[in-house]
Amino acid sequence: MSAAASAAGRTNRPVSVASFAQAHNVRRDDEHNEVEMLMPVVAEVFGAIGITKDDVDFICSGSSDYLIGGPFSFVTALDAVGVWPPKPESHVEMDGAWALYEAWVLLQEGEIDAALVYCFGRSSPGNLNEILALQLDPYYVAPLWPDPVSLAALQARALIDAGKATEEDFAAIASRSRRDALSNPNAQVANDTPAQTLLEDEYVVSPLRRHALPPITDGVAAIVLAAGDKARRWSKSPAWITGFDHRIETHSLGARDLTSSSSTAMAAQRAGLSDGPVDIAEIHAPFAHQEIILVEALGLDDTVAINPSGGALAANPIMSAGLIRIGEAASRISSGQARRAVAHATSGPCLQQNLVCVLEGE
Amino acid sequence: MPDSEALHASHRLEYPYSRSVGPVIGAFLTGLRDGRLLGVKGSNGSVIVPPTEYDPTTGDDTGDMVDVGPGGVVESWAWVSHPLPKHPLTTPFAWALVRLDGADTALLHAVDSGGPDELATGDRVTVRFRPAAERIGAMADIEAFVPEGGAA
Amino acid sequence: MADPTTTEDLGPVTTLATPIRLDFEFTPGVAQSRFLRGLEQGKFMGQRCPTCGKVYVPSRGSCPTDGVPTTEDVALANVGTVTTYCVVNVPFAGQSIEIPYICAQVLLDGANISFMGLIQEIPADQIRMGMRVEAVWVEPDQLTPSLESVRYFRPNGEPDADYETYKEYL
Numbered sequence: 001m002s003a004a005a006s007a008a009g010r011t012n013r014p015v016s017v018a019s020f021a022q023a024h025n026v027r028r029d030d031e032h033n034e035v036e037m038l039m040p041v042v043a044e045v046f047g048a049i050g051i052t053k054d055d056v057d058f059i060c061s062g063s064s065d066y067l068i069g070g071p072f073s074f075v076t077a078l079d080a081v082g083v084w085p086p087k088p089e090s091h092v093e094m095d096g097a098w099a100l101y102e103a104w105v106l107l108q109e110g111e112i113d114a115a116l117v118y119c120f121g122r123s124s125p126g127n128l129n130e131i132l133a134l135q136l137d138p139y140y141v142a143p144l145w146p147d148p149v150s151l152a153a154l155q156a157r158a159l160i161d162a163g164k165a166t167e168e169d170f171a172a173i174a175s176r177s178r179r180d181a182l183s184n185p186n187a188q189v190a191n192d193t194p195a196q197t198l199l200e201d202e203y204v205v206s207p208l209r210r211h212a213l214p215p216i217t218d219g220v221a222a223i224v225l226a227a228g229d230k231a232r233r234w235s236k237s238p239a240w241i242t243g244f245d246h247r248i249e250t251h252s253l254g255a256r257d258l259t260s261s262s263s264t265a266m267a268a269q270r271a272g273l274s275d276g277p278v279d280i281a282e283i284h285a286p287f288a289h290q291e292i293i294l295v296e297a298l299g300l301d302d303t304v305a306i307n308p309s310g311g312a313l314a315a316n317p318i319m320s321a322g323l324i325r326i327g328e329a330a331s332r333i334s335s336g337q338a339r340r341a342v343a344h345a346t347s348g349p350c351l352q353q354n355l356v357c358v359l360e361g362e
Numbered sequence: 363m364p365d366s367e368a369l370h371a372s373h374r375l376e377y378p379y380s381r382s383v384g385p386v387i388g389a390f391l392t393g394l395r396d397g398r399l400l401g402v403k404g405s406n407g408s409v410i411v412p413p414t415e416y417d418p419t420t421g422d423d424t425g426d427m428v429d430v431g432p433g434g435v436v437e438s439w440a441w442v443s444h445p446l447p448k449h450p451l452t453t454p455f456a457w458a459l460v461r462l463d464g465a466d467t468a469l470l471h472a473v474d475s476g477g478p479d480e481l482a483t484g485d486r487v488t489v490r491f492r493p494a495a496e497r498i499g500a501m502a503d504i505e506a507f508v509p510e511g512g513a514a
Numbered sequence: 515m516a517d518p519t520t521t522e523d524l525g526p527v528t529t530l531a532t533p534i535r536l537d538f539e540f541t542p543g544v545a546q547s548r549f550l551r552g553l554e555q556g557k558f559m560g561q562r563c564p565t566c567g568k569v570y571v572p573s574r575g576s577c578p579t580d581g582v583p584t585t586e587d588v589a590l591a592n593v594g595t596v597t598t599y600c601v602v603n604v605p606f607a608g609q610s611i612e613i614p615y616i617c618a619q620v621l622l623d624g625a626n627i628s629f630m631g632l633i634q635e636i637p638a639d640q641i642r643m644g645m646r647v648e649a650v651w652v653e654p655d656q657l658t659p660s661l662e663s664v665r666y667f668r669p670n671g672e673p674d675a676d677y678e679t680y681k682e683y684l
Contacts (some may be wrong), residue, residue, distance in 0.1 A: 033543025082581025153440030254468030499527030
């Protein structure tokens with residue numbers, strides 16, 4: 001690969017994560033509609049840096065209407081921001097991490113200096129097992145209604161059969177994640193349970209026991225991206241995005257090597273992850289075994305703190321959990337806990353599509 | 363919900379979609395209705411099952427259809443003790459990626475193996491079609507795969 | 515799709531039926547629930563924006579122009595003005611009203627946004643912009659937290675509203 005191509009995902013124009021906010025993640029918020037869930041988080045993401053909606057030039061959101069069965073819910077969600085006079089605005093039917101990518105690309109073009117990115121998703125109103133089957137091949141796979149846990153279990157079995165992991169490894173990851181989540185005030189599942197105890201869990205779909213699954217979560221999150229003077233003015237210690245890329249693999253599950261993540265490795269390479277060491281990694285691994293695949297694809301060694309927030313095993317708000325990884329990583333840079341960090345987001349069955357964002361402090 | 367200020371209502375959404383299948387998927391589904399399993403030649407000569415109009419790794423057009431199966435090898439599997447309402451079988455079963463004889467990629471379907479102890483990666487399985495009169499040209503024309511030799 | 519039960523000659527499969535049925539437990543949220551509970555009481559409830567002062571009915575909980583919570587509940591009048599309308603002449607599946615009928619945007623007195631209502635008790639060719647109308651509710655024991663509590667709007671006999679009073683709401 002040429003030097004120019006390999007640097008495609010690296011930043012020309014410095015862009016910082018100027019502000020990040022998320023709702024407290026819960027199993028079920030059946031009191032509020034999407035606008036009511038978003039309003040306090042949008043107010044917080046602006047308020048934390050003393051700005052208003054008038055200070056951003058672009059708005060991009062990530063959500064999926066299938067989750068509440070409400071067509072065009074992403075349009076009504078804009079009422080949480082109050083986009084008057086009208087602003088350039090866009091939406092992706094993806095996790096907010098991909099909405100952030102779109103905003104970052106626009107910032108790279110230099111036409112705008114600041115963007116609001118938000119995402120929302122409620123897993124509780126519908127049946128997630130059925131809704132997520134709808135993202136699969138509609139001819140060969142979706143008509144069989146395989147649920148996301150079953151597909152992840154196929155991947156976990158392949159990992160075990162390949163000699164790359166054991167069920168004990170899955171339990172150790174779950175135990176560590178939920179213990180780390182004790183210091184995350186927004187976590188939904190946080191406890192200090194030894195891996196040995198977790199191994200007594202029943203199988204949900206063998207070889208995945210309950211602890212290896214993410215919680216079902218309702219949540220929302222938002223980030224303000226800033227470039228130029230605004231990045232400096234809004235943050236004393238900006239978390240700069242130095243590389244950003246995302247890649248997708250075939251949706252033909254039987255044509256993929258489920259035990260590795262070539263798309264993550266390629267995105268990491270193009271984002272320049274290996275240009276230097278990272279202190280922390282916020283990895284979007286909804287199922288415990290996926291962390292093993294992703295750590296390998298990202299080339300992380302055991303000096304890197306993996307998911308200090310507890311990760312998706314502590315809270316997995318659909319459409320937001322990826323953006324939250326970027327926000328968590330940026331927060332640790334801004335607070336001085338980390339100098340360089342990598343954040344990752346995933347979408348689709350068995351880590352089909354992956355996004356890598358490299359962040360640095362000064 | 364007595365403490366809740368917000369109202370709640372159940373709500374059903376139905377999409378009566380009907381999809382055009384095109385020449386390649388159409389040939390595969392026609393094969394299922396006829397009790398045959400078909401793959402398609404990929405750009406490097408590999409055989410892709412279920413067949414696609416493009417090679418999933420190179421993106422190139424695919425070529426001729428070829429017969430595959432009816433037996434194959436389990437590449438990975440996951441045991442479902444409590445089938446969900448829309449799952450293909452109502453009794454405990456395994457989801458499996460089955461690489462049919464003659465194919466280079468694996469097909470996702472159910473394996474009716476009796477129990478989790480009766481199945482392992484690398485096991486040979488064979489297709490169990492629905493009776494001809496019930497087949498319509500859809501994935502459900504395959505009732506399930508079963509262990510070769512009829513262990514189940 | 516070829517159907518083996520009705521034809522001997524099965525051609526190639528050209529289509530695939532992929533029906534989807536999903537069940538949800540929906541909540542309209544706090545603000546819209548207040549509007550719906552108002553309907554159960556036989557009244558229209560809106561909410562006022564603390565920044566611009568506009569009253570939305572129904573409110574989704576925020577001011578769509580200011581992005582702030584609408585926290586002040588406002589009871590609106592039972593009467594309003596037709597801002598615009600259309601006459602439906604096309605029959606469609608599930609239609610429960612005899613055609614032609616009038617579908618209008620009604621700006622309730624006290625509100626800053628109109629909403630859609632059925633107009634009855636007037637020949638379809640006599641509807642006009644600015645017409646003053648009133649809501650006709652179902653019997654008190656039939657009221658539910660649903661727009662089905664409002665049977666329709668009908669002319670209330672007042673003189674038409676001046677165009678200037680509703681031109682901003684078209």
